[in-house]
Amino acid sequence: MATEAGLTLPRIISPRAYVSQHASIGKGTVVMHDALINAKAIIGENCIINSKSLIEHDSVISDHCHISTNTVINGGVTIETGCFIGSGAVTRESITIRKNSFIKAGSVVK
Secondary structure (H helix, E strand, O other): OOHHHOOOOOOEEOOOOEEOOOOEEOOOOEEOOOOEEOOOOEEOOOOEEOOOOEEOOOOEEOOOOEEOOOOEEOOOOEEOOOOEEOOOOEEOOOOEEOOOOEEOOOOEEO
């Protein structure tokens, strides 16, 4: 693993993305064009927050997650480690998506 070899993984945030100054982004995470991450959102390490994704306030995206294009993660949602959320998926507020879940594109998660 790269970190075990002493390498530091950078956070890469597109200049076209908006990340609240009150949000937290983990090492090795990439935030793509036009993504929006609101206040008190926590994004773990080694994640992809793809283009035009919306991560609302107080949400937690755990390590090793892929949030695909145009996805809406509403307020207070917890996404556990290793999840894949497909393009255009929308979550209801204050739910938990369990570890290693696969949410198909266009889903509404209640």
